[in-house]
Amino acid sequence: MPKNRQILLDSRPQGEASVSNFKLVSADTPALQDGQVLVRHRYLSLDPYMRGRMNDSKSYAQPQPLGQVMIGGTVGEVVESRHPKFAAGDQVVGMGGWQEYSVVDAGQPGAVRKVDTTQVPLSQYLGAVGMPGVTAWYGLVKIIEPKAGQTVVVSAASGAVGSAVGVLAKERGARAVGIAGGPDKCRYVTEELGFDACVDYKQHADAASLARALKQACPDGIDGHFENVGGMVLDAVLLRANAFSRIAVCGMISGYDGKPIPMAYPQLILTNRMRVEGFIVSEHMEVWPEALKELGTLVGSGRLRPRETIAQGLEAAPEAFLGLLKGRNFGKQLVQLA
Amino acid sequence: MPKNRQILLDSRPQGEASVSNFKLVSADTPALQDGQVLVRHRYLSLDPYMRGRMNDSKSYAQPQPLGQVMIGGTVGEVVESRHPKFAAGDQVVGMGGWQEYSVVDAGQPGAVRKVDTTQVPLSQYLGAVGMPGVTAWYGLVKIIEPKAGQTVVVSAASGAVGSAVGVLAKERGARAVGIAGGPDKCRYVTEELGFDACVDYKQHADAASLARALKQACPDGIDGHFENVGGMVLDAVLLRANAFSRIAVCGMISGYDGKPIPMAYPQLILTNRMRVEGFIVSEHMEVWPEALKELGTLVGSGRLRPRETIAQGLEAAPEAFLGLLKGRNFGKQLVQLA
Numbered sequence: 311m312p313k314n315r316q317i318l319l320d321s322r323p324q325g326e327a328s329v330s331n332f333k334l335v336s337a338d339t340p341a342l343q344d345g346q347v348l349v350r351h352r353y354l355s356l357d358p359y360m361r362g363r364m365n366d367s368k369s370y371a372q373p374q375p376l377g378q379v380m381i382g383g384t385v386g387e388v389v390e391s392r393h394p395k396f397a398a399g400d401q402v403v404g405m406g407g408w409q410e411y412s413v414v415d416a417g418q419p420g421a422v423r424k425v426d427t428t429q430v431p432l433s434q435y436l437g438a439v440g441m442p443g444v445t446a447w448y449g450l451v452k453i454i455e456p457k458a459g460q461t462v463v464v465s466a467a468s469g470a471v472g473s474a475v476g477v478l479a480k481e482r483g484a485r486a487v488g489i490a491g492g493p494d495k496c497r498y499v500t501e502e503l504g505f506d507a508c509v510d511y512k513q514h515a516d517a518a519s520l521a522r523a524l525k526q527a528c529p530d531g532i533d534g535h536f537e538n539v540g541g542m543v544l545d546a547v548l549l550r551a552n553a554f555s556r557i558a559v560c561g562m563i564s565g566y567d568g569k570p571i572p573m574a575y576p577q578l579i580l581t582n583r584m585r586v587e588g589f590i591v592s593e594h595m596e597v598w599p600e601a602l603k604e605l606g607t608l609v610g611s612g613r614l615r616p617r618e619t620i621a622q623g624l625e626a627a628p629e630a631f632l633g634l635l636k637g638r639n640f641g642k643q644l645v646q647l648a
Numbered sequence: 649m650p651k652n653r654q655i656l657l658d659s660r661p662q663g664e665a666s667v668s669n670f671k672l673v674s675a676d677t678p679a680l681q682d683g684q685v686l687v688r689h690r691y692l693s694l695d696p697y698m699r700g701r702m703n704d705s706k707s708y709a710q711p712q713p714l715g716q717v718m719i720g721g722t723v724g725e726v727v728e729s730r731h732p733k734f735a736a737g738d739q740v741v742g743m744g745g746w747q748e749y750s751v752v753d754a755g756q757p758g759a760v761r762k763v764d765t766t767q768v769p770l771s772q773y774l775g776a777v778g779m780p781g782v783t784a785w786y787g788l789v790k791i792i793e794p795k796a797g798q799t800v801v802v803s804a805a806s807g808a809v810g811s812a813v814g815v816l817a818k819e820r821g822a823r824a825v826g827i828a829g830g831p832d833k834c835r836y837v838t839e840e841l842g843f844d845a846c847v848d849y850k851q852h853a854d855a856a857s858l859a860r861a862l863k864q865a866c867p868d869g870i871d872g873h874f875e876n877v878g879g880m881v882l883d884a885v886l887l888r889a890n891a892f893s894r895i896a897v898c899g900m901i902s903g904y905d906g907k908p909i910p911m912a913y914p915q916l917i918l919t920n921r922m923r924v925e926g927f928i929v930s931e932h933m934e935v936w937p938e939a940l941k942e943l944g945t946l947v948g949s950g951r952l953r954p955r956e957t958i959a960q961g962l963e964a965a966p967e968a969f970l971g972l973l974k975g976r977n978f979g980k981q982l983v984q985l986a
Contacts (some may be wrong), residue, residue, distance in 0.1 A: 363920075370891065370919055562915045572910040574880065580926035581700075586919035638710045643680065 312350075313556075314339045315624050316409035317377045322366055326567045327635065328383045332380070332628040333366065339411050348390040351406050354645040355383035355436035356631045357470075361566040370590055380408035380627075383441060387430050393417060393559070395416070400424050403435040410647050416542045429610035434619070437470045437642040441604045443610055445591040445600035446474035446536070449558030450482075452594070453587050454534035460484030461528045463547055466538035467493040467508060470616060470642035471560060474605065475536045476505045478529045481604075484534070487518075487527045489543055491637045498640070502615055509576045515575065517545035524550045531555075538566045541571040559588040566635060617641025652677045653962050654717045654747035660704055664905045665973065669702065670718070670966040677749050678971045685754045686728040689744050692772035692962070693721035694969045695808075696876075699904040701753065718965075719973040720925035721779060723763070723770050726984070734963060735838075741773040746965055748985050767948035775808045775980040777943045779982075783929040784812035784874070785939035786895030788820075788850035788977075790932070791925050792872035796821030799866045801885055804876035805846060806833040807956060809898060813874045814843045817954045822872070825865045827881055829975045836978070840953055842964050855883035862888045869893075878902045878910040882904065886916045896927040904973060955979025 313336055320333035332383040342348055361373040363381060374381055384406030388396050393416035396402070404422035406412035414422045425435050437443065456462050462479040466472045467488025476499065478487035488499040496508035507527035514520040524532070524546055531552035535546055540562030547557070565571035579586055608614035619639040621630035627645045634643045651674055658671035664702035675984070680686055701719060702863035703713040711718055722744030726734050731754035734740070744750035752760045765774050768894040775781065794800050800817040805826025814824035814837070826837040834846035837956040852858040860872070864882055865888045870888035875882055878900030903909035917924055956979040959968035965983045972981045 370921065428691040443674075500880060544914065559914075559918045562918055565915050570912070571915065574908070576882065576897075576911040577909065578912075579901050580897045580900055583926045583928055584929070585926075586917060586924040588921045590921055593921070 312339055312411060314409055314411040317624060317627055318378060319364060319374045319376055319380055322540050323364055326444050327361060327364060327632060329628045329632065332598060334479040334625055340413055341482050342390060342392045342413060344392050345415055345417050345424065347388050347393050347396045349386045349402055349404065349406060349412050349414060349422065350389045351384040351386040351410055351412065351647045353433050353436055354408060354627060354647055355629065356636065356643040356645065358561055358563045361635055367483050372605050372639050374489065379466050381405065382407050383411065385435050396643060403430055405438065410465065410624055410625065411469035414502050421605055429497060430606055431499050433618060433644055434609055434645060435615065437618065438474050438609050438614055439602060441591060442470035443474045443605040444598050444601040446471045446478060447561060447605065448591050448594050449560050449589060449596055450475050452597065453589060454536060454556045456484040456534050460533035461487060461530055462534040462536070463487045463489065463528065463532050464536040465489040465543045466563070467499045467505065468641055469538065473503050473616050473641065474614060477494060477608060480504055497639060509514060517549065519540045520546035521549040527586065538561060545574045548575055551578060553582050555582060555584050556584045557584065559586060560565060563635065619643050621645045650677055651751060652747055652749040654977035655695055655962060655965055656716060657702060657712045657714055657718055661702055665970060667966045667970065678751055680751060683731050683753055683755050685726050685731050685734045685760065687724045687740055687742065687744060687750050687753050687760065688727045688753060689722040689724040689748055689750065689985045691723050691771050691774055692746060692985055694772050694965065694981040694983065696899055696901045696904060696970050696972065698969065699973055716782060717904060718741065720745050720889055721748065721774050723773050727771045731803050737771055739765050740776065748962055768944055771982055772947055774953065774982060775798065775851060775956065776812050776911065776947050776952055777940060779825055779929060780808035780980065781812045781943040782939040783898055784809045784816060785943065786814050786929050786932050786935055787898050787927060788813050788986060790935065791927060792894045793873060794822040794872050798867055798871035798983045799823040799825060799872050800872040800874070801827065801866065803827040803881045804901070805837045805843065807876065809876060811841050811954050811979065812952060814841055815946060818842055820969040833978060836955060849881060855880045855887065855888060859883035859887040874898060876901060883912045885961065889916060889920050889922060891920050893922050895919060897924060897925045900971065906946060957981050958981045
């Protein structure tokens with residue numbers, strides 16, 4: 311069996327996460343039991359939720375145990391199978407973790423799934439046609455529920471989730487406005503993704519200034535907002551929110567490293583009769599088939615063209631992950647492992 | 649026609665409202681036109697929403713115009729009628745404003761409504777069997793949607809809205825926990841209203857301390873919360889909120905006088921997958937008949953025994969209103985006018 315390099319969580323962050331929280335080790339891959347498959351990972355997905363798992367605090371998920379392989383989505387190829395429904399060469403998506411190989415009980419529901427790469431590139435099953443895409447779909451379709459002509463704003467708009475939110479909103483006849491960091495990301499959001507406008511939050515020192523820019527980008531106010539960031543971005547959106555607007559709270563990455571991110575004007579939830587709703591996509595498995603079908607079609611037809619930032623080699627994963635928390639990636643952050 | 653004393657909004661508050669914002673005047677009541685009735689007000693309702701109307705800022709309602717009679721709910725008696733469906737002696741509820749008499753176009757929908765005082769005292773049509781009661785009903789039934797065995801918290805629990813929230817929650821098999829200011833109010837909430845527990849927020853200097861008290865009062869966490877106050881109270885509730893809990897945002901009286909009331913931990917909306925929803929009862933007229941029926945039965949049967957604080961005479965209204973904003977009232981704040 312091949313040698314398997316792995317990254318473990320070695321210590322929990324105090325405040326900001328750092329590379330010293332991770333540890334690279336090498337292990338033998340165990341011999342397969344009946345019903346198992348050995349997957350060689352091609353790509354590892356890096357996602358903001360992982361930061362929460364590094365803490366030992368009450369949250370919706372169990373903390374990542376110390377000394378074990380970091381959790382993470384992976385795509386790859388079956389190299390050996392002792393399960394009748396899988397064969398060497400199958401392309402699969404699963405939760406293989408931060409390592410080069412995984413041994414999977416293939417019969418366990420949700421453990422590993424074959425994917426078709428004729429229309430959709432393999433890596434997209436970690437992005438637009440995977441968990442981030444379904445996250446976008448659920449928040450937009452089930453919480454924001456945009457109507458044609460309404461304005462939908464999404465923060466981290468050039469990212470894996472944000473890009474899908476905007477394109478899905480456009481498909482429903484809404485005006486899509488992004489918030490992103492820097493002119494390159496904003497240009498991509500409008501020119502390649504087809505958003506109607508994009509606001510560069512890095513040009514604004516406070517929520518009032520950002521709110522003025524949003525007023526220009528959203529002349530009819532904001533009817534729906536998909537929040538990935540929190541803090542100043544959320545404050546600015548609230549200042550421009552319309553009556554009966556909806557906010558889907560998917561992430562608050564600006565606070566993941568322990569910084570306080572108070573909401574300055576919660577009274578606007580009342581005066582604008584808003585609905586603010588947090589969600590986690592893994593608790594809504596019932597929408598995955600419908601969502602993946604639409605997302606696969608959008609990617610296959612080229613209407614959704616997600617960007618990827620690809621780090622090379624498992625050893626690059628910690629640095630790439632820390633960059634993701636700071637918004638240094640452009641689009642979906644992946645690590646190529648083979 | 650009788651002389652009519654009136655209170656006008658004379659100036660807008662800068663920060664805290666004060667008695668100097670109001671002006672007492674005397675006017676003749678105009679002669680009735682066809683279709684009009686003259687109502688002598690028995691009670692005027694004082695409600696927190698009036699503070700918002702005193703500002704000249706964007707909100708859900710038009711600002712109260714300067715130099716005009718303050719808006720307000722009233723109950724009273726028809727003294728003269730030129731409308732076929734009303735007769736002198738009819739007991740009615742309407743929006744007569746801060747004055748002793750009003751002339752009403754009785755045919756206008758919602759302008760004035762006859763009420764039955766055999767089971768329900770007249771003043772209760774301004775409280776539990778009126779706008780405050782329906783407000784409680786809507787937020788509890790339509791937003792919080794409590795299930796039997798769940799825990800529902802309400803702030804300003806001894807007030808006109810809060811008292812009804814708790815009793816309605818108990819009717820649905822939920823555990824009702826109040827937050828109120830001072831031992832007298834807390835005793836009333838548990839002993840007379842039948843809440844399971846009440847926390848005196850005045851015993852707590854910060855949200856962490858209040859949250860510890862809530863932990864004791866809500867051993868299974870908080871599934872639903874009806875917010876009338878905001879600020880520290882809302883922060884403490886969020887710290888004890890369960891997964892999938894709901895917050896109905898009805899008021900944030902702690903910020904009405906212009907004080908900032910940031911929400912300290914909005915990320916809890918995400919990690920607890922909460923729904924936070926603002927509402928205004930006048931936008932949900934469709935629930936009024938069903939709500940008033942249940943509330944009338946609860947008051948008529950004595951299961952809901954609302955307290956009232958009654959100021960005497962129109963000239964006492966400004967001071968009583970300012971006291972309401974500071975929580976000096978006990979139960980529904982009224983002004984007796986005749």
